[in-house]
Amino acid sequence: MAVGSGELGELFPVSGFRIGVGSAGIKRPGRLDLVVxxxxxxxxxxxxxxxxxxxxxPVQLARQHLAGSEPRYLLINTGNANAGTGAPGLQNAVHxxxxxAALAGVDATQVLPFSTGVIGEPxxxxxxxxxxxxxLADKREDNWRRAAEGIMxxxxxxxxTSRRLELGGTTVTITGIxxxxxxxxxxxxxxxxxxxxxxxxxxxxxxxxxxxxxxCSFNRITIDxxxxxxxxxxxxxxxxxxxxxxxxxxxxxxxxxxxxVEAVFIELAQAIIRDGEGATKFVSVAVxxxxxxxxxVQVGYAVAESPLVKTALFASDPNWGRILxxxxxxxxxxxxxxxxxxxINGVLIAERGGRSPxxxxxxxxxxxxxxxxxxxxxxxRGDAAATIWTTDLSHDYVTINxxxxx
Amino acid sequence: MAVGSGELGELFPVSGFRIGVGSAGIKRPGRLDLVVxxxxxxxxxxxxxxxxxxxxxPVQLARQHLAGSEPRYLLINTGNANAGTGAPGLQNAVHxxxxxAALAGVDATQVLPFSTGVIGEPxxxxxxxxxxxxxLADKREDNWRRAAEGIMxxxxxxxxTSRRLELGGTTVTITGIxxxxxxxxxxxxxxxxxxxxxxxxxxxxxxxxxxxxxxCSFNRITIDxxxxxxxxxxxxxxxxxxxxxxxxxxxxxxxxxxxxVEAVFIELAQAIIRDGEGATKFVSVAVxxxxxxxxxVQVGYAVAESPLVKTALFASDPNWGRILxxxxxxxxxxxxxxxxxxxINGVLIAERGGRSPxxxxxxxxxxxxxxxxxxxxxxxRGDAAATIWTTDLSHDYVTINxxxxx
Numbered sequence: 049m050a051v052g053s054g055e056l057g058e059l060f061p062v063s064g065f066r067i068g069v070g071s072a073g074i075k076r077p078g079r080l081d082l083v084v085x086x087x088x089x090x091x092x093x094x095x096x097x098x099x100x101x102x103x104x105x106p107v108q109l110a111r112q113h114l115a116g117s118e119p120r121y122l123l124i125n126t127g128n129a130n131a132g133t134g135a136p137g138l139q140n141a142v143h144x145x146x147x148x149a150a151l152a153g154v155d156a157t158q159v160l161p162f163s164t165g166v167i168g169e170p171x172x173x174x175x176x177x178x179x180x181x182x183x184l185a186d187k188r189e190d191n192w193r194r195a196a197e198g199i200m201x202x203x204x205x206x207x208x209t210s211r212r213l214e215l216g217g218t219t220v221t222i223t224g225i226x227x228x229x230x231x232x233x234x235x236x237x238x239x240x241x242x243x244x245x246x247x248x249x250x251x252x253x254x255x256x257x258x259x260x261x262x263x264c265s266f267n268r269i270t271i272d273x274x275x276x277x278x279x280x281x282x283x284x285x286x287x288x289x290x291x292x293x294x295x296x297x298x299x300x301x302x303x304x305x306x307x308x309v310e311a312v313f314i315e316l317a318q319a320i321i322r323d324g325e326g327a328t329k330f331v332s333v334a335v336x337x338x339x340x341x342x343x344x345v346q347v348g349y350a351v352a353e354s355p356l357v358k359t360a361l362f363a364s365d366p367n368w369g370r371i372l373x374x375x376x377x378x379x380x381x382x383x384x385x386x387x388x389x390x391x392i393n394g395v396l397i398a399e400r401g402g403r404s405p406x407x408x409x410x411x412x413x414x415x416x417x418x419x420x421x422x423x424x425x426x427x428x429r430g431d432a433a434a435t436i437w438t439t440d441l442s443h444d445y446v447t448i449n450x451x452x453x454x
Numbered sequence: 455m456a457v458g459s460g461e462l463g464e465l466f467p468v469s470g471f472r473i474g475v476g477s478a479g480i481k482r483p484g485r486l487d488l489v490v491x492x493x494x495x496x497x498x499x500x501x502x503x504x505x506x507x508x509x510x511x512p513v514q515l516a517r518q519h520l521a522g523s524e525p526r527y528l529l530i531n532t533g534n535a536n537a538g539t540g541a542p543g544l545q546n547a548v549h550x551x552x553x554x555a556a557l558a559g560v561d562a563t564q565v566l567p568f569s570t571g572v573i574g575e576p577x578x579x580x581x582x583x584x585x586x587x588x589x590l591a592d593k594r595e596d597n598w599r600r601a602a603e604g605i606m607x608x609x610x611x612x613x614x615t616s617r618r619l620e621l622g623g624t625t626v627t628i629t630g631i632x633x634x635x636x637x638x639x640x641x642x643x644x645x646x647x648x649x650x651x652x653x654x655x656x657x658x659x660x661x662x663x664x665x666x667x668x669x670c671s672f673n674r675i676t677i678d679x680x681x682x683x684x685x686x687x688x689x690x691x692x693x694x695x696x697x698x699x700x701x702x703x704x705x706x707x708x709x710x711x712x713x714x715v716e717a718v719f720i721e722l723a724q725a726i727i728r729d730g731e732g733a734t735k736f737v738s739v740a741v742x743x744x745x746x747x748x749x750x751v752q753v754g755y756a757v758a759e760s761p762l763v764k765t766a767l768f769a770s771d772p773n774w775g776r777i778l779x780x781x782x783x784x785x786x787x788x789x790x791x792x793x794x795x796x797x798i799n800g801v802l803i804a805e806r807g808g809r810s811p812x813x814x815x816x817x818x819x820x821x822x823x824x825x826x827x828x829x830x831x832x833x834x835r836g837d838a839a840a841t842i843w844t845t846d847l848s849h850d851y852v853t854i855n856x857x858x859x860x
Contacts, residue, residue: 100779100782100783101782101783102778102779102781102783102807103782129775131775131778131779132774132775132778132804132807132809133808134806134807166775167776167778167779168775168778168804168809272760273759273761274760274761274762274779275779275782275783277775277778277782353679355678355679355680355761355847355851355855356636356678356855359851359855359856360855360856362852362856363855363856363857365856367573368538368574369538369572369573369574369683370573370680372508372537372538372574372683373508373573373680373681373683375507376506376508377505377681380507385507386540400540401508401538402543402574403538403574441852442852443849443853445761445765445852446765446847446848446849446851446852449761450765450766450769451769
């Protein structure tokens with residue numbers, strides 16, 4: 049039901065970033081379903097949100113609060129997405145922000161709300177408000193692991209990663225968590241991702257950084273092609289590390305910090321795929337040889353979202369014909385099929401648009417056997433590249449999604 | 455495994471159009487897998503083909519022959535798609551056309567070849583050539599039913615329809631067959647469709663007619679979003695009916711003939727969906743209130759191809775949140791979600807972007823129970839409309855596609 053061990057390494061605390069976790073009993077009593085993240089004054093906060101036109105009330109409000117004030121709290125509930133809930137849904141989100149703000153002594157616009165779970169049910173505001181004092185009392189810097197558990201819905205395991213790097217003569221920490229297992233084709237964001245660092249970065253640079261990192265991580269994964277109404281990804285920089293503040297992309301500390309941030313984003317995004325609903329394979333569709341990145345992404349998604357390719361992956365069947373057919377319908381302008389090569393885990397199965405002469409079914413079966421599969425596609429028409437990560441399509445995917453919510 | 459009875463009505467012969475059916479033993483001995491259709495001299499022939507860049511060798515050749523000569527024979531084999539087979543595949547297709555042409559006393563360019571089945575295996579030319587004399591000897595006008603069986607692959611039942619109409623003082627017949635159950639998202643054509651009429655129509659008008667009818671039938675269905683490499687749809691008019699030849703869209707007989715042709719196309723396209731791999735539901739996604747037809751088609755496909763919507767349909771779960779989420783990510787410019795209504799089989803479940811106030815889960819469950827489901831979506835921003843037909847996503851879909859070919 050999930051690929052790989054999912055073992056979490058050590059999660060280093062981030063100075064200036066405290067987390068409280070608790071249970072509001074939104075869907076089930078006793079389940080961790082409410083998380084508050086406290087951001088020290090003077091931090092920079094940046095975020096990207098879903099592009100789904102049906103975006104949820106909390107997404108609308110978080111966008112608005114982020115644009116207008118200095119955020120001090122992130123308020124996250126699971127079990128209810130507060131999406132498709134109209135004007136009352138927006139009022140409910142506002143009310144939760146106000147209650148947290150009153151308890152914490154900040155302005156309501158300094159709270160960014162996030163919800164995930166069932167679409168279209170009224171948010172149980174009272175349960176959330178009643179649990180806030182307990183959650184606030186729980187705040188501490190070494191609470192990342194429980195936070196990762198606290199934002200899970202159909203996830204089978206928490207997703208978190210952490211790393212430290214030397215930056216400007218000091219040690220900087222980046223720690224992040226994510227959640228998501230279905231309705232996954234983020235567009236400028238993931239289901240939910242929260243990443244904090246004690247590095248010092250201006251808000252403008254941080255915003256550029258979150259976009260750039262999301263574009264090559266959360267925006268390169270797909271489980272079912274369904275973009276959520278609630279996707280959001282937040283990057284916080286508390287500035288507690290005593291190095292020069294990074295105020296531009298040309299700052300000498302920008303590149304090493306960005307590289308580490310991107311690695312964290314990619315690891316969190318891949319963790320969502322490894323825990324994809326019903327996943328038995330972790331699949332990288334690595335497209336090279338495109339004229340531009342956009343067409344590599346197009347081909348990657350066409351292959352990654354093809355139900356025929358995905359069921360063949362589930363069956364460990366090296367059905368290269370289905371891969372070629374998906375490439376062919378990806379909509380790439382004047383694609384020369386006779387220049388396309390396809391390898392699976394290093395075995396060249398299709399060459400110049402047809403079966404590779406040296407290829408045997410036995411090789412293909414061996415290449416398809418592992419849990420981790422790389423489908424490498426060379427379009428043979430340029431130097432651009434892009435990789436999309438996805439899962440197979442299994443019976444468990446159907447079971448999970450036919451039974452959830454009924 | 456299929457929706458509805460699938461009972462075929464009477465299939466009227468079309469004067470000037472004879473069909474031979476036989477078994478070449480391509481995949482299994484004894485299975486009907488080879489069909490030859492003989493077109494009387496002086497007939498008009500028009501066709502549309504897949505837009506997949508990886509189109510099969512027979513598609514390339516059929517396109518070329520159709521453009522350059524007066525077709526007299528259609529040669530169709532199942533069990534092997536002759537796709538992804540490179541230059542040898544093209545030679546094999548040419549060779550089959552030459553052999554049929556020699557036996558029939560026509561030019562090889564007057565034969566249009568069609569193949570369907572496994573991608574990437576060499577076409578067993580000898581088996582096909584050896585069976586040709588038997589198939590030619592079998593030619594007769596009342597052979598439509600066996601032809602419908604002869605072009606099946608993963609289909610569970612033959613697909614055919616027939617109708618007669620009074621036209622210009624005489625009776626005209628239209629009869630057609632189709633096949634397809636997977637890799638179904640035709641683009642300007644279906645998997646395979648053959649429709650013949652004894653009406654008299656010029657080639658130019660017939661070509662316009664096949665495009666127009668395919669656009670609102672075969673190009674409005676999707677099972678898995680995967681466009682085949684071999685899609686083709688052929689419309690033949692033998693002209694044996696003694697009415698005025700239809701030589702323009704303004705001809706008084708054009709409209710009544712077109713209407714009947716379109717009805718045949720829609721019935722054949724819907725038959726493919728009813729027999730969709732693993733289908734337990736026949737689903738019409740009827741989108742209205744769009745600014746233009748294109749955006750209605752976009753929304754229709756986004757909903758029809760959403761794995762989350764499809765698994766909810768399989769579970770008979772009125773999960774309108776998933777429908778709204780799919781509409782929201784369809785990419786419609788500046789969509790106002792607060793103007794969108796959604797009904798299922800006449801029950802208004804979402805109104806102005808949220809749950810309909812009068813709606814109860816019991817109503818939703820009752821609306822989702824039947825085999826035939828209409829999801830009506832009103833975008834509330836214009837007068838354009840389009841309907842997409844699709845299936846649910848069931849365990850059997852996964853089983854069929856994980857086991858096929860392995």
